[in-house]
Amino acid sequence: MSRSEAEDVVKLLEHQKQTALASKHRKGQKATNKPTRQMLDFSMAQHRTPLTTATGAGMYSMRTCVVSFAYPPSTTPLKQLQEITLSQLKLETNHTGKALIVRTFDHPLRHVATQNIVEDKEVNVDRLSVYNLDPSMPPETILPKGAIFAIKQPYYKATADGGYSVRVDHPSDLLQLDVENTLVPAELAPRCGVFQEGGHSGEASLRFDLYRNRAIVNLYLCRYEYACSDALVSLIPDSFEEAGDRREGLNSKALYRAGRAEYHLENFTAAKNHFEQALTLTPEDGDCKRELQKTKERLQEETEGLFNFTAISNLVNAKRNKVDHVSYLGKVEVRAGGVCGRGLFTRCDIKAGDVIMVEKGFCVAFSSEAGTETYRIMNLNTNRMDSGTHATRLFKTVGKLLYNQSQAKRLLDLSDGEYTPKCSAHIFDDVVSVDTFQTQAILERNGFACADVRSCDEKEDRKDKLSSSTGVWITASCINHACAGNAWRSFIGDLMIIRATKDISKGSELLMPYAVVEAENNKTQDSLQKSWGFTCDCSICAAExxxxxxxxxxxxxxxxxxxxxxxxxxxxxxxxxxxxxxxxxxxxxxxxxxxxxxxxxxxxxxxxxxxxxxxxxxxxxxxxxxxxxxxxxxxxxxxxxxxxxxxxxxxxxxxxxxxxxxxxxxxxxxxxxxxxxxxxxxxxxxxxxxxxxxxxxxxxxxxxxxxxxxxxxxxxxxxxxGVIGVGAMEEKRILPYTYTVTVS
Ligand SMILES: C[S@@+](CC[C@H](N)C(=O)[O-])C[C@H]1O[C@@H](n2cnc3c(N)ncnc32)[C@H](O)[C@@H]1O
Incomplete structure (x- = not known):
């Protein structure tokens, strides 16, 4: 990025911040001249034209995702919130302790947010914008037409086009309600008939079937903890004679689903137990045998660190960059006493060039992936702007945490630069309350830029890349920085491989350069300060x-x-x-x-x-x-x-x-x-x-x-x-991180 481009970016961030601050003066005011239903309909139709359009060779417009001023997600069950209507909403106000219940009445659209138009029980209408959800989810699955939603602690905003919108920053504040939910006002209940369970709901066999089938749905939705518990609840006990000789087949199916959920949660011992139990019921089940074999291989990787990197590398490509392999962390431990706070330490001597650890990405946004787009993400809380897949990484991470509490707790344990208030990731109304702003603060401090497919394919200077892939690797995030560190990372798909760059003795702290070490030390220090909030004091920097x-x-x-x-x-x-x-x-x-x-x-x-x-x-x-x-x-x-x-x-x-x-x-x-x-x-x-x-x-x-x-x-x-390597060797040194611009 040239100096003038960087200056433009800084101006843009400053402008966005001033606009957000200026709108604050309307806090507490009532909206006037609100658009009618027809006007909203018209505006939705207009906005259906895609925003990102090619504007000529090498030129494109980039979406901007603004991480607005922080506020925490709701941590109150819906039943305890007081109902509020659209007409009662006040601008620029976070209506804590309240819930708005609305029904969508158009087809949704998605730009940066997923949007739809909604009506409440008083037949007032407005716009609803939901931010920070995985862009690979079709908008119809987020805000489908004719569905009823509760919005906890709604935030009401004036928008740049002169209209208004109920804005949801924390997806855990948005709940889709069943029509039978007693909180749904009669005025919003659908007029056409809906499926009712009738007298069947009490029937135990139907109950088992429903749980077993919900388990597979949850598996597809990546809600692995829910999938596993549904599958286990659906196990038919021996005492339930009605199942007869179907019991074994159905229970095997349930155990298979529980095993797959545990596999995705990287609980391989539990997964192995489920598959083995399933095979005692249906010994010839081919799927189960295959999954058991895979699980055993993962256990071996996890405990012995045995990987065939060449074979793994042969399998990855731009369309298939998430590998079916697992982390190996046997040689390291996280503990206090690092150069700053917590650090990662070795549990044995390690020779230069040896693998220290292998980690599967917790959440990776590959630039080639469907739904991943190049965004500018501006964080008004940290005055930071990144371009690349950072926004998609945020959306995907939030999506992963919403229904997987144990995963949310792992991520929230990472350094967040003293973000307050801390989110405790409790479950309310079946959803983990995830603080999007804290999640972004964590990603900014702990994210890594990575190769789109493999590190060895990426020998060009990453400075010129706008869309490089980014992700988060939880254990590697505990490694502190040193310019002349003792470890280096590389990537094959979403697998991060960390090797020793020098001999390391047992009990030493692992240290890795976070960014390229510049010829001018003040540039290195500036970059570390802006992106990670510290200045380096390693041997090189101390001498400099x-x-x-x-x-x-x-x-x-x-x-x-x-x-x-x-x-x-x-x-x-x-x-x-x-x-x-x-x-x-x-x-x-x-x-x-x-x-x-x-x-x-x-x-x-x-x-x-x-x-x-x-x-x-x-x-x-x-x-x-x-x-x-x-x-x-x-x-x-x-x-x-x-x-x-x-x-x-x-x-x-x-x-x-x-x-x-x-x-x-x-x-x-x-x-x-x-x-x-x-x-x-x-x-x-x-x-x-x-x-x-x-x-x-x-x-x-x-x-x-x-x-x-x-x-x-x-x-x-x-x-x-005089040919050797000269043409093939790159001219520039490699910059491992994507661009970050910070305004003080
Ligand atoms: C990815 S985290 C590293 C793990 C962190 N120490 C922890 O306790 O979780 C990055 C943060 O660690 C701290 N850090 C890393 N290396 C450092 C160093 N060499 N000197 C001072 N602080 C450092 C900074 O606060 C930085 O934002």
Whole structure:
């Protein structure tokens, strides 16, 4: 994003905030000139035209989701609320202690909110807008025509088009009511006949059937806790003789459904028990056998951490990015005593490159998924604006929590930046009361940008991507930040794989860079402060803070010169650079190295040198001797904080202070190639192993390695032409997070 674009975004957020603040002056007023039923009908028809339309090559309009000023969800059962009518609503007011009962009378539509027009028992009409629900849910399932709804603590708003709307920010405040519900006023009861259970409701066998069938509906609706309890309630006891020889088949079905619900809740031991019990009743049930087998595999993954990442990677694609695998957390534990509050600690020694943990996404919004759109999401509470799939991530997360209390509790346990009041996720009227604003605060602090399909496919700079996928991984969220951390994450579908970037001893805290470490430390600190509310004090940042102000100014100026140099002399062309250009780069490098004094940075990464250092290494790869390339590659690694020594046929590498990024793999592979050229095959093989290990740590798997670095036997030939990797290696360092703009 350019500076002027960023300024526009800041202005937009400021404008939105001022508009929201200005509307507050109407708080408590009654609405005047309310639209009639015909006017509302007309406006609905007009709004059915889609908002997001292509406006030319490469141009599009983006939806904006505004997270308005926070208020908590209702935590009172409907029966205890006092009825309010549309005519009694006051503007910009949260009608605490009240409930509005209305009936929808048109087909709903969805833009950012799902909308419909409603009437109450006094035959007054108005608009109803429900925010923050999963966009993949068709609007007809949210606000169907002719349905009756109770809106707890309704919020009434003047809208930008001069009209009004009852606004629901917390979906748990919206309840669809059964026509038989005694709270439904007679005036709103449907005029046509409805299905009545009649005298059957008391019949036990029908009751079992209904629960069993509701279990499957709840499974499809992803309401797994409800699905499981329905399935178990539907089990027909032996004493119920009426069921006769149908009992075993029906109970097997119920147990199968309970097993599937537990599987989705990742309670694999319970799932296994249900499937096994079902198979004792119907031993030949193929579905049950298949699910039991899958469950056993998940249990093995969960307890032993046995994953075939290549096989998993082969199965994922843009349409199928949610994998059927499970988290492995056996080597880690969450506890207090991290660099800030809680942290994640190791329960055993872990070697560089080894898997530390694997976590299945709690909720992921993939940009390629149906219903996912690129939104701007503006949070007026945190003054933050993100673009990408963040809005969809919020809607999906809220949707997941509404009917799964245990999942809601897990998410609400994460750091929320001191959000108040805290939501306790209690169940009222069969729905978990979920605070959308707190959920968004949690997602802002704990969300990760992730690959659309796999990390190794995404080697381009994410800065240019507006729609990158985002999600939340609960255990990984407990990892605190350090620029030169000891762990790195990669993704295959919605599976996050965290590997060690250096040797880690038992009981150590895991630390991971949240965002790219910038050449200018104040930029890194700004980004951490704006997005996560802290400044970093890791070894790199502590050294950077001690840099004298004259050296800092020198660094800032030379960084600009380096940027200009790298723009003028693209990395991909450096292999063909003239002697003069190389000379200029060397001089620039020496000047930049000055401020990185040994006193402060003897073993630490010198972030401002990395890009130029790699450029030089690439340039030497065609114009200089292998010995010079090896020296240059070791210099790149040194600038990344790796201490490398090549002695005889041995490579020793000290990663204590290292900062892993793809540049490290490039440097190792340049060194490997140069060793090959010198005929030092042992060194070459060892370096290649290190390069592969770093690559896998960064990207999660080896896929794409050969394409980038060439097959080993081609090295000698490609070397002579100076081709190796140059075209395939990316020019820029990777930014793992999507853009965030904050207004103070
Ligand atoms: C994703 S959470 C990490 C887990 C968190 N410590 C907890 O107790 O749940 C991110 C928050 O942790 C804190 N944090 C993470 N790394 C930090 C660091 N290096 N220094 C200070 N605070 C940090 C910040 O408050 C940040 O917003």
């Amino acid at each position: 803070k001690k840099v004298s102000s004259s050296h800092r100014t020198q660094c800032e100026n030379i960084t600009k010169e380096i940027d200009t140099f790298l723009t003028d002399h693209k990395h991909s062309t450096s292999a063909r650079a003239s002697k003069t250009v190389i000379n200029n780069a060397e001089k620039l490098y020496c000047r930049m190295k000055g401020p990185y004094t040994d006193e402060l940075f003897q073993y630490l990464p010198c972030v401002g040198l990395i890009n130029l250092s790699l450029w030089l290494c690439t340039a030497y790869s065609t114009s200089s001797s292998p010995a010079k390339v090896i020296h240059a590659a070791i210099t790149v690694l040194r600038d990344l904080g790796y201490e490398v020594q090549l002695t005889g046929s041995n490579v020793t590498i000290d990663r204590t202070h290292a900062y892993l990024e793809p540049t490290a793999v490039h440097a190792v592979m340049y060194a490997a190639q140069a060793c090959y050229q010198q005929g030092k095959r042992d060194l070459y093989a060892e370096l290649e192993e290190i390069g592969k290990e770093m690559y896998v740590t960064f990207y999660g798997e080896l896929r794409g390695f050969e394409k980038t670095y060439g097959a080993p036997k081609c090295f000698a030939e490609t070397w002579c032409e």
